[in-house]
Amino acid sequence: MTDPSFIFQIFVYLSAAVLSVPLAKRLGLGSVLGYLLAGVLIGPHVLSFVGDVEQNAMHVGEFGVVMMLFLVGLELRPSMIWRLRKAIIGMGGLQLGLSATLITGILVFSGASLQTSIASGFILALSSTAIALQMLKEKNRLQSDGGQNSFSVLLFQDIAVIPILAFLPLLSAFPATEPASVPVSNLIDALPFWSQTLVVLTVVVIIIFAGRYGMTPVFRLIARTRLRELFTAVSLLLVVGITLVMTLVGLSPALGTFIAGVVLAQNEYRHELESEIEPFKGLLLGLFFIAVGVSIDFNLISTKADLIIGAVVAYVFIKFLVLFGIGRVFGMCLDNTFLFSFALAQGGEFAFVLTSFATHSLVLSPEYADILNAVVALSMTATPVLMLINERFIRPNCGTLEIVEPPTNDIDITHPVIIAGFGKVGSIIGRFLRANGQKATYLDIDPDNVDLLRKMGFKVFYGDASRADLLIASGAQTAQILVIAVDNPDKTIEIASTARKHFPHLKIIARTNGWTDSHELIDMGIDDVYRETLDTSLRMASDVLVKMGHRSFQVLNARKMFRKHDEQYLREMTGLRHDKDQFIREAKQRIKALEQILIREKEDIGKDKDLGWDVTSMVEEFGQHSKEDN
Amino acid sequence: MKNILVLFAHPAFEKSRANKVLVNGLDSMEGVTFHDLYQVYPDMGIDRLHEQQLLEQHDVIVFHHPFFWYSGPAILKQWQDLVLVHGWAYGHEGNALKGKWFFNAITTGGPKAFYQIQGQSNRFSIRQLLSPFEQTATMCNMRYCPPFVVHGTHSLNENDMTMYRQIYNDYLMLFRDDKIDLTLLSKMDYLNEYPLSK
Numbered sequence: 001m002t003d004p005s006f007i008f009q010i011f012v013y014l015s016a017a018v019l020s021v022p023l024a025k026r027l028g029l030g031s032v033l034g035y036l037l038a039g040v041l042i043g044p045h046v047l048s049f050v051g052d053v054e055q056n057a058m059h060v061g062e063f064g065v066v067m068m069l070f071l072v073g074l075e076l077r078p079s080m081i082w083r084l085r086k087a088i089i090g091m092g093g094l095q096l097g098l099s100a101t102l103i104t105g106i107l108v109f110s111g112a113s114l115q116t117s118i119a120s121g122f123i124l125a126l127s128s129t130a131i132a133l134q135m136l137k138e139k140n141r142l143q144s145d146g147g148q149n150s151f152s153v154l155l156f157q158d159i160a161v162i163p164i165l166a167f168l169p170l171l172s173a174f175p176a177t178e179p180a181s182v183p184v185s186n187l188i189d190a191l192p193f194w195s196q197t198l199v200v201l202t203v204v205v206i207i208i209f210a211g212r213y214g215m216t217p218v219f220r221l222i223a224r225t226r227l228r229e230l231f232t233a234v235s236l237l238l239v240v241g242i243t244l245v246m247t248l249v250g251l252s253p254a255l256g257t258f259i260a261g262v263v264l265a266q267n268e269y270r271h272e273l274e275s276e277i278e279p280f281k282g283l284l285l286g287l288f289f290i291a292v293g294v295s296i297d298f299n300l301i302s303t304k305a306d307l308i309i310g311a312v313v314a315y316v317f318i319k320f321l322v323l324f325g326i327g328r329v330f331g332m333c334l335d336n337t338f339l340f341s342f343a344l345a346q347g348g349e350f351a352f353v354l355t356s357f358a359t360h361s362l363v364l365s366p367e368y369a370d371i372l373n374a375v376v377a378l379s380m381t382a383t384p385v386l387m388l389i390n391e392r393f394i395r396p397n398c399g400t401l402e403i404v405e406p407p408t409n410d411i412d413i414t415h416p417v418i419i420a421g422f423g424k425v426g427s428i429i430g431r432f433l434r435a436n437g438q439k440a441t442y443l444d445i446d447p448d449n450v451d452l453l454r455k456m457g458f459k460v461f462y463g464d465a466s467r468a469d470l471l472i473a474s475g476a477q478t479a480q481i482l483v484i485a486v487d488n489p490d491k492t493i494e495i496a497s498t499a500r501k502h503f504p505h506l507k508i509i510a511r512t513n514g515w516t517d518s519h520e521l522i523d524m525g526i527d528d529v530y531r532e533t534l535d536t537s538l539r540m541a542s543d544v545l546v547k548m549g550h551r552s553f554q555v556l557n558a559r560k561m562f563r564k565h566d567e568q569y570l571r572e573m574t575g576l577r578h579d580k581d582q583f584i585r586e587a588k589q590r591i592k593a594l595e596q597i598l599i600r601e602k603e604d605i606g607k608d609k610d611l612g613w614d615v616t617s618m619v620e621e622f623g624q625h626s627k628e629d630n
Numbered sequence: 631m632k633n634i635l636v637l638f639a640h641p642a643f644e645k646s647r648a649n650k651v652l653v654n655g656l657d658s659m660e661g662v663t664f665h666d667l668y669q670v671y672p673d674m675g676i677d678r679l680h681e682q683q684l685l686e687q688h689d690v691i692v693f694h695h696p697f698f699w700y701s702g703p704a705i706l707k708q709w710q711d712l713v714l715v716h717g718w719a720y721g722h723e724g725n726a727l728k729g730k731w732f733f734n735a736i737t738t739g740g741p742k743a744f745y746q747i748q749g750q751s752n753r754f755s756i757r758q759l760l761s762p763f764e765q766t767a768t769m770c771n772m773r774y775c776p777p778f779v780v781h782g783t784h785s786l787n788e789n790d791m792t793m794y795r796q797i798y799n800d801y802l803m804l805f806r807d808d809k810i811d812l813t814l815l816s817k818m819d820y821l822n823e824y825p826l827s828k
Contacts, residue, residue, distance in 0.1 A: 551644045552672040616645075618739055619784040 012049045013057070016042045017286050032134050033384035035286050039293015050294055058295065058352065061288025063243070065130045065349055067281035069158070069254040070239055072133065072151070073261020074274055081262065084152045091149055091326055092156020095344070098322045099125035106318070115171040119363045120372060122164050123355055124315060126348035129154045129254070130285055131383050136343055139391065146336030149327070150343045161252050161350050168354065169361045196250075203249050207242065207256060211263030216451075219269040223447035223462055235276040268450050271443070271461045275469035288349065295352075296377045300370055308371060312378045316386070320345040335398035342390045346383040347376030414475025415439045420465035420495055421486030422453055425511050425532060429485055430458060441474045445486075466494040468502045476503045484510040489517035493524075500524055515570065522574040529570075538563060565594050632806055634662045635688035636735070639695040639706045641668055648737045648783040649696065651791035652798060659799065661806040663688065667705050674708050681713040682726065690731045690805045691772070693763065697738040700759045710766060719770045731805065732767040733775040733821060734760055735798065741782040757819060773812065778821040800826050 016038035024034025042049040050057075081088075104121030108114060132150055136142045142151070215238070222234050239257055246256035264270060301308050320341045327337030355372050358364045364372070417433065417440035419426050426442070433440050442460040444450050453460045463470040465486070476482065482499050484492050492510055499506050509528045512518040518529045538559050545555045569590050577583050636656055640649055643666075657664040665684065671677075685691065695702040713719070718726050738745075738756075745756045757764075760777055767774040778801060780786075780794050801821055804810050815824055 551669060553641055553668040554644055556672040 009050060009057075012042055013287060013290060016049075016290060021286070030135060030138055030384050030387070031286075032131055032138075032289055033381070033388075035289030036293040036381050036384070039290035040296060041293075042290070043294040043296065043298075045296075045298035057287055058291035061284055061286075061291045062349060062353075064281055064284025064286070064288045066243055066253045066257050067239055067277055068130065068133060068285060070257035070261040071274060071277060071281055073258040073263075074265050074270055076262050077265050078262060084148065084155075087149050087152035087330070088156050091330055092153045092160075094326050095153050095322060096122075096125050096157060096160055098326070099319055102318055102322065103315070106314070115363055116365075116368060119168060119171055119354075119358050122167070123351050123358065123372065124319075124347055124376070126157045126161070126350050126354075127154060127319070127344040128346050128348040128380055128383070129158065130288055130349055131346060131380055132343045134285060135384065135387055136339075139387070141339055144336060144339065145332055146327075146339035146343070149330070149332065149336075150340050153344060155258075157348065157350070158252055158254050158258070161354070162250070162255075164354065165250070165357065168358050168363055171358075171363045172361050200249055200251060203245060203251070204256075204259060207245075207260050208263050211260050211267075215264060216267060216269070219267070219272075219462070220447045220451060223269070223272075228464075231272060232276045235273050236280065238273075239277065268454050268460060269462050271470055271473040272463045274473040275463070275467065278469060278473075292349075292377050292380055295373065296381070297370065297374055300374055301378075304371065308374055308378070311371070311375050312382065315347070315375055316345045316379050316382055333398075335395050338390050338394050338398065342383070342386045345386065346379040351376040414478050415441045416478075416480045417441070417483065418443065418465075418471070418474050418476060418479050418481070419483040419485060421445075421484065421511075422449060422458070422460050423485070423487055425487070426483070426485035427453070429483055434458075440483075441479070443470070443474060466491060466498050468498050471499065471503065476506060479503075480505075480507060482506045482508050484508065486511070487513075489513040492517060493520055496521055496524060496526055500526075515573070518570055519574045519577055522571060527571075531570075534563070534566070562594070569594070631661060632689040632731075632808055633687060634690040634692060634802055634806055635684055636662060636664050636692045636694050636802075637667060637706070637709070638665060639667045639693070639703045639709075641703050641705070643668065646696065646737075648780060648786060648791055648794075649694075651788070652735075652737065652780070652795050653694070654795065655799070656802075659802065662802060667709060668703075671705065674705055676705075676709055676712045678712050678715070681709065682718060685713070685730075686726060688730070690733075691727075692733055692735050692802075694735040695737075697736040697756075697759075700754075701762070702734075714766065714770060725771065728771040730772045731775055732763075732772040734763055734777040735779075736760075736777055737780045737783045739782065739784045742779070755819075775810075775812075775815055776818050776821045776823075797822070797826070 017035060020038035020041065021031050021034035024037060025031060041047055044050070100118075100121040102121075103124050104117045107117035107120055112120070132154060133142070136147045136150060141147045218234065219231075222230050238260065242256045242260050243253035246253040264273065267273075323341035323344050324337055327340045332340060352373060355364065355369045355376075359366055359369045417438060419430060419433075419440050419442045422430060422442045422444040423446075426444070430440065430442060442453075442458060443463050443465045444453070444460055445462070445464055447462055450460045450462045461474065463474075465471060465474075465484070471482075476499070482495075482503075484495050486492055486495065489512065492512065496508055496510060499508055507528070508521075508526045510521055510526055510530065512521060512529045512531050514531060514533075518531060521529045542552075542555045542559045545558075546552045573583065573586065573590075576586055636653075638649075638653060638656075640646055643649060653664065656662055663684065667676075693702060693706060695706055701707070714727075716724060718724050736756075740752075742756070745752050745754065745759070747753065747755060747758075756777065756779060764774045778798060780798075786794070801824070804824075804826070809827075810824070815821070818824060
């Protein structure tokens with residue numbers, strides 16, 4: 001049996017999240033602060049619900065960061081990163097260098113040893129990808145100039161972790177302590193530097209090539225089994241696998257999955273991957289934030305309150321100052337500079353990793369490391385509060401605010417039209433829209449079909465459109481129209497009800513099979529239902545009439561009228577259909593009425609005033625009269 | 631010999647008494663191309679290139695239509711808007727129709743007496759009311775000829791209509807066989823006044 005205390009821990013973490021996050025959101029504090037507070041609440045200093053699992057929770061939670069970078073990668077394209085190169089290297093490099101130098105200088109000035117100061121400088125220069133990106137995303141500012149630059153700096157930091165890891169043990173070469181034994185060992189440590197570099201490069205190239213050419217057939221194979229959990233498994237396997245490989249060669253797993261994400265950004269299974277990983281990322285990231293909350297050592301803080309509070313304030317202030325300066329130098333406007341500076345003015349999750357690494361390498365003393373961790377954790381907690389202050393009090397006074405433009409070509413574009421089902425009907429809709437320059441996102445459940453259409457140049461994604469998460473990944477939140485063109489009526493209704501429930505703003509255009517499913521959709525308030533056989537049948541009948549010598553213009557008008565009556569009839573029947581007797585009675589009457597209208601239209605020309613071209617009454621009025629005149 | 635293109639437009643041809651008789655046999659007449667616009671383009675989706683090609687192949691262009699609200703049926707306007715484009719029909723390089731002859735063949739319920747300058751409910755003559763067509767023809771460098779008009783269709787009987795068809799066919803043949811004296815014709819109000827040799 002499962003260890004009951006383990007289940008209890010899960011229960012505690014989940015309830016803390018479920019209780020605090022909605023409350024925090026309700027109070028306008030954002031989910032990150034909610035999770036952090038939940039962590040404090042269940043931590044050893046308040047309710048003391050969690051025991052020794054806190055460290056494990058933190059490690060598992062860090063996996064959420066890895067997943068988040070995978071998802072961020074999925075939404076980017078190589079061209080986009082290329083465009084950001086100046087921001088990544090320029091701003092990122094400057095931020096890291098300046099922050100590290102300033103912090104080191106202040107620590108040396110206040111009497112710390114040189115190697116402790118340098119190590120702390122680098123550790124504290126890093127910011128939290130998890131907190132910054134999550135908050136920017138939640139506030140919908142990720143696409144803004146400030147958001148993009150924050151992302152660039154964070155990306156640089158993620159890459160910089162690798163050389164910092166390599167550099168830290170060197171500091172212990174100072175005579176203060178014994179030589180370090182490196183605890184984070186990996187497969188290639190024993191190799192000389194140049195072959196290490198070679199191995200690292202090879203791994204990155206393999207990830208790129210495997211992502212580009214190897215994954216699609218695998219995804220297709222899995223998708224063909226039509227077992228959803230298998231796709232979830234393969235998505236997780238991908239992320240876990242990359243993490244493992246990256247750890248083995250001593251690279252940042254976040255960087256590895258980020259690269260994999262970028263490579264897979266153009267893949268047809270992208271939306272499916274996104275929606276599979278998303279909930280795991282959310283949960284694990286939440287766990288990470290909770291763990292940060294739990295880890296805050298209030299005993300330590302209360303005994304050294306002056307020192308720690310002072311350090312946190314100074315730390316956040318220095319980081320903010322550096323970021324603000326960089327923002328202004330790189331020409332960002334004021335509101336974006338504030339956003340950028342507040343978003344990144346905290347310690348990062350890598351600080352915990354690096355601190356423990358530095359302690360093991362005997363660069364930092366354990367007591368010092370505890371203080372460092374407390375400062376970082378508190379600075380993380382301060383960020384949501386600072387962002388809130390920025391949002392409420394600073395931004396409104398910034399004068400001209402940047403208007404965030406809709407995502408450009410480089411970022412993933414969400415099209416205003418989503419087409420679910422790319423079969424017989426959907427493909428015609430798609431071809432016609434494309435011929436008229438209307439872009440759309442296509443979804444289909446048949447992997448072979450997706451593959452074929454991809455080869456023909458359509459942007460089709462694999463996935464089940466009745467799932468809200470997949471619709472979100474396809475941009476349903478910003479789209480305007482959802483076309484349901486699948487051939488299974490039950491699926492159509494399922495998709496329609498999902499869309500109605502989660503995206504009430506979406507206009508739904510639905511293909512239906514016949515009367516029954518049309519009725520159901522109309523009941524749901526969807527008025528644009530298209531019976532798949534109606535128009536074709538009417539066109540065929542019209543052509544029969546024309547070939548039999550009827551006037552084509554008259555046939556066209558008759559067809560329009562028939563269609564109009566039939567559609568009207570369908571809608572009127574929707575309400576009546578539950579009463580069977582009345583339904584049949586009504587139906588018979590209707591058919592008769594329609595017949596009569598058409599017969600009258602055809603034969604009794606004198607009484608039809610629908611068409612302005614009828615002269616019968618004029619003949620009656622003027623016929624005699626004009627004869628006399630003639 | 632001239633080629634004649636009859637562009638026929640009647641949205642309710644199946645209900646028309648006069649025009650059914652008038653156009654009967656036109657499609658088999660030598661030198662005449664009968665083009666039933668509402669039948670070919672019920673949804674008004676005019677094929678411009680095809681229409682231009684047809685025009686280029688003919689020397690005399692006839693708009694044959696009922697006189698609806700002092701003009702032609704809607705498709706005829708659509709046809710003009712889409713087919714008679716700048717650079718082809720008119721303008722510096724638009725010479726495709728230059729020198730071709732043009733006239734309207736119309737049917738109208740009212741007698742000729744209705745269409746007079748000081749009438750009871752009419753203020754204009756047929757020729758005045760047709761002036762947009764005349765101007766269009768002029769703009770396209772065509773020779774505008776007086777219209778062939780069948781008045782009082784509401785009161786015509788089968789015999790009257792057959793007679794009109796014969797006259798109409800005779801005029802078409804005069805055009806076809808190049809036996810029209812334009813100077814003489816241009817002095818007349820209606821084509822109907824032009825003397826038939828018989």
